[in-house]
Amino acid sequence: MGSVRRRRFVAGLLLAPLLTGCFASGGSSDGASSPGSGSGGRLRMALAFPPTENFSPYGADATLLSRLGVTEGLTRLDGNGAASPALAESWSRESDGSWLFTLREARFQDGTEVTPESVAAALTHAASATPVPTALAEVKLTATPSGDHRVRVTTAEPDPALPFRLAGPSMAVLSPKAYAKDAEGGKDAEGSKDAEGPKSSASKTDGSTKRGAVNPVGTATGPFELTKVTGSTGATLDRFDDYWGGRAHASGIDARFIADGTARANALRSGEEDIAEAIPVAQAASLAEGAAHEVSTTRNTSLHLNTRSGPFKDPRFRAAARRAIDTSVLAENVHEGHADPAQGIFGPALTWAKGKRAKPVGRAEAALGKDVKGTTLTIATYDNRPELPEVAQVLQQQLEKAGFTVKLTVREYARIESDALAGKFDAFVSARNTMLDTGDPVSALSTDFTCDGSYNLALLCDRGVDRAVATADSLVDPGKRQDAAMAAEARILGTDAVVPLVHQRIIVGVAPAVRGVTLDPYERALATASTRR
The missing domain is CATH 3.10.105.10 (Dipeptide-binding Protein; Domain 3)
Incomplete structure (x- = not known):
């Protein structure tokens, strides 16, 4: 593409608003609407990086689970980078090393209730995982139930950043079934390292809290339930109808892992995919008008x-x-x-x-x-x-x-x-x-x-x-x-x-008919309950 045309294309992208919430693709005014009756069709997504650690929430795959709307933690980051409520509806600092989190009423995707006991157990598993999740690399965390709907989280040393840490993708809360030694899909695996952060490699292990032995299939709390994984080529997700935030608009997600950026752009351009992440710069201008959305990260x-x-x-x-x-x-x-x-x-x-x-x-x-x-x-x-x-x-x-x-x-x-x-x-x-x-x-x-x-x-x-x-x-x-x-x-x-x-910056490709995709500078979210076509 010539330099003049390139500059015009770039200028157009620079005029697009930076959003950390949902945006309306195709000019609709309802792109940020709340989840509704759940009558929408399935979403087709092309993702750049395949799972490398059996979808373990403690390594690089944690972000993948978060971007697909599968997992959640007690907190999340809002558009200003502040910790905001997720599974915890509120919290308070009791002392330098102690925080009390009040849970909202929610259910896991296996039908069981999110309780203080299950949340404490999930956080304890994360804290004892080997290697330790990067969010906990500098703290020693203990979690205990504290009456109805409350969990007390303590750290060995004062940690004012604890609500931020608990928003990390690796701090996802899963049901007790996810940590069973004989959980289906829970075989240990040797994965790769996170290319943009502290060492988070999965090593071969044999304990139930080790990285490979945690199974997020049907055990998370997000709007979409991971139901099938096809190796490193794809994954199938269905809507979780009992999601505490309301039924998702889309009935499910069919995700494909396509490493080649040109192939992802072609799949979006041909109509095979509705959403394609990490579109190469050279391919963005060839997408349909309004399909390329750029966000600073x-x-x-x-x-x-x-x-x-x-x-x-x-x-x-x-x-x-x-x-x-x-x-x-x-x-x-x-x-x-x-x-x-x-x-x-x-x-x-x-x-x-x-x-x-x-x-x-x-x-x-x-x-x-x-x-x-x-x-x-x-x-x-x-x-x-x-x-x-x-x-x-x-x-x-x-x-x-x-x-x-x-x-x-x-x-x-x-x-x-x-x-x-x-x-x-x-x-x-x-x-x-x-x-x-x-x-x-x-x-x-x-x-x-x-x-x-x-x-x-x-x-x-x-x-x-x-x-x-x-x-x-x-x-x-x-x-x-x-x-x-x-x-x-x-x-x-x-x-x-x-x-x-x-x-x-990253460019996310979105078909003109799709609404409610999240442009997240933290690269933690993509599909939510509001995403639909």
């Missing part, structure tokens, strides 16, 4: 510089690398205008961050000049997301222009994550949804940039950063917590351990 692409060994142990070399990078080129050329040049760790999808960003603190600005010339470094990335190798190639050119000698290493994510975390590369290009695991900005900073962080790709250990993150983590008020998170971001950016590159 909390997924950022960043360059993490190894602060423990190699040339980037010296902050002056990190500063030289950061000054050599032009992020506008990455947003406009590599992403063809479907990304925003990086503003920091937290991007424009997080509306609360606007106007709160502070100047980086303690940044080294001493020029190295000729001292950079001849310095050899290795940049690594993965090809699961096709734009990342191209980003790495552009960075190679920009850094070599500044005097560095750069080698590239590209592998599948599952074959490169452990080496990256071990510091075997000088720099690592990664796409990371900062809000996917907990929805709490402070927890994301703690995981990714503190001395004990479980996904610290830069191997950063800076006491000033740790103090800033700890200060933010001590605050309960959401607004003050966000302010402190931005102050901690300024400390992190001041180390030049990470160079934010672009804030990503």
